[in-house]
Amino acid sequence: MNTPSAAELNFDGLVGPTHNYAGLAPGNLASALHKAQPSNPRAAALQGLDKMRTLHDLGVPQAVLPPPLRPHVEVLRQLGFTGDDAKVLDHARRDAPHLLAAAGSASSMWTANAATVSPSADTDDGRLHFTPANLTAALHRSIEPPATATTLRELFPDKTQFTHHAPLPAAVGYGDEGAANHTRLTPGFGQPGVEFFVHGGMDSHRFTPRQGLEASKAVARLHGLDPERCVFAAQHPEAIDAGVFHNDVIAVGHRHVLLYHEMAFADEAGTLAALRRAWARCDGEMELCLLRIADAALPLADAVASYLFNSQLVTRADGSLVLIAPLECSEQPATRTVIDQLVGGPGIDDVVFVDVRQSMHNGGGPACLRLRVELTEAQQSAMHPGVRFTPSLEAELRAWVETHYRDRLVADDLADPDLRVETRVAHDALRDLLGLA
């Protein structure tokens, strides 16, 4: 149960004004399916704010992470394009549209990939640790870490409370996609828990796994975690080939509950045994609740299409657990049946469906859009207050979106000099609004 001294905040990525569908993401079926369709950045950002408001109204502490400035002209310069910004963007549009798309992606919205976070209850120095993900699997995401690192340092500046590590080296086998492959289970906020790291297995044929075991182990070392309360498990290779590019597409955990699909892990029995052993090292009477969804009940392809496992599991103000599921889950019969059976049973008390379709079309469900940070009361006081989600911040953010966002974007627009100006003005206005210098 909640101890009053600590709370889990969900930091949702604000969708940036260049949100578009470029088909850039390896192993992500939705991204490939929606490639080159027009996007609606304004709707995407408003859907994100709607989701935050839903959680806020449930009594779940909510905050925002601001997006970096895009297009990222510097990466195009690094790749050999020269001239002023307008020329660089136009040359890329003509000669290498895939590079323009990478420079223009708003992919930082999926903050589950921003970093791995270990709360102070788990770390040997009693500080909260952040390691920004290196995101080496694709160019458009590999340019995120420097800005993410800067933002996290800005929001969590107090060195006595927070430790910020550098992203891991960018080498084959060290790919790190952050919290999307990291789940923390705990008998209660503020208490030591189990840190569960999932990496890509070796036998996928269609898609290359994104998360390396060596990367997960390095993060656990950097964060000073107790090895007896860490579990490392490989993803099932068939799942990766079926479009499970991150573990959070096939499993979700919160407090004492882990909801997972039969095909999530290469060695299901071994993984569950390791989780139980690690759980036994945590204090308290609370039993670990492992909710397994069989492939016969929900075939892997349906699980990937509906994104059931990319739901958020959150604790409502009254202590009950709520599944925040994508609207698509209510529309797909097999998923809907599974949810109806889960709700009211052990572990999950209720379900709320949210419409994040603009993000879903790029393979980003509710859980992709948030980074969980468990903070003690002192740490909550030490973080930058301007990003705490409140109804008044929400109103300001809605007005900001309405003012600065387009409602249609296609590939060539990323080279539009007007868009470059619009995104800069929006970026500066947002920093003011959030009280960032």
Ligand code: SUG
């Ligand atoms: O890295 N999509 C992202 C989606 C990330 C979802 N995050 C989690 N599962 N935690 C990705 O695959 C698509 C961009 C494009 O194609 O335009 C993209 O990057």
